[in-house]
Amino acid sequence: MRTVILTDIEGTTSSISFVKDVLFPYARRELPRFVAEHGHEPEVRRWLDQVAIENGGLCQDAMIVETLQGWIDEDRKHTALKALQGMVWTAGYRNADFTAPVYPDAVAALRRWHGNGHRLAVYSSGSVPAQKLLFSHTDAGDLSGLFSGWFDTTVGGKREAASYARIAGELGVEPGAILFLSDVVAELDAAREAGLRTTLVDRASDYPEPRTGAAAGGHPRVTGFDEVAVA
Ligand SMILES: CSCCC(=O)C(=O)COP(=O)(O)O
Numbered sequence: 439m440r441t442v443i444l445t446d447i448e449g450t451t452s453s454i455s456f457v458k459d460v461l462f463p464y465a466r467r468e469l470p471r472f473v474a475e476h477g478h479e480p481e482v483r484r485w486l487d488q489v490a491i492e493n494g495g496l497c498q499d500a501m502i503v504e505t506l507q508g509w510i511d512e513d514r515k516h517t518a519l520k521a522l523q524g525m526v527w528t529a530g531y532r533n534a535d536f537t538a539p540v541y542p543d544a545v546a547a548l549r550r551w552h553g554n555g556h557r558l559a560v561y562s563s564g565s566v567p568a569q570k571l572l573f574s575h576t577d578a579g580d581l582s583g584l585f586s587g588w589f590d591t592t593v594g595g596k597r598e599a600a601s602y603a604r605i606a607g608e609l610g611v612e613p614g615a616i617l618f619l620s621d622v623v624a625e626l627d628a629a630r631e632a633g634l635r636t637t638l639v640d641r642a643s644d645y646p647e648p649r650t651g652a653a654a655g656g657h658p659r660v661t662g663f664d665e666v667a668v669a
């Protein structure tokens with residue numbers, strides 16, 4: 439069976455600055471209006487209530503929004519925040535406020551691997567709807583059709599080996615049949631612990647200090663998708 443390629447997004451297929459300087463500020467700015475307009479809808483309320491409960495009980499929407507904005511500033515990978523961010527970004531993509539840059543080497547390799555019969559899947563802290571939005575609205579057009587698997591933190595955290603075992607189970611393949619690409623060594627460590635193959639994507643534009651030797655954690659290291667060795 440051909441290797442299944444599982445990829446991270448931020449710092450791997452797309453720049454960290456797009457997420458930090460475009461997506462996060464957009465969500466931060468638009469959240470108050472989004473919650474005021476959609477806070478009564480069950481799919482939105484469910485996540486707002488979860489934030490309220492974690493904040494010690496009932497609180498007003500204005501306080502929930504403030505909490506969420508604080509989590510954006512801290513780059514918390516909280517499932518409720520990620521679900522709500524995804525909903526807010528929907529308007530951004532639909533109104534063409536922005537499109538998602540995907541590194542050209544990643545676009546080319548993803549197309550090539552797909553064309554060669556490899557299954558492609560995404561594992562990101564961004565919610566699955568947010569992942570689908572991003573790959574449907576890239577600078578290179580709609581790439582969402584290349585992927586047949588989408589995973590977010592509802593399968594578990596990206597630094598936990600159990601999450602990767604679950605992903606392998608959902609994809610219906612042995613862990614060793616999956617190659618995971620990420621810019622975060624701790625994520626690769628967890629994937630390797632679960633038996634996945636791994637490669638550190640160490641892009642100079644995202645990481646000016648190259649992570650070579652011990653800093654690569656023993657994972658194969660590439661500076662772009664064109665260097666990835668897919669068995
Ligand atoms: C789905 S795009 C937004 C990505 C995001 O919210 C995020 O936190 C990035 O996490 P990743 O796991 O892709 O590094």
Ligand SMILES: [Mg+2]
Pocket residue numbers: 446447448449450620621622
């Ligand atoms: Mg990343």
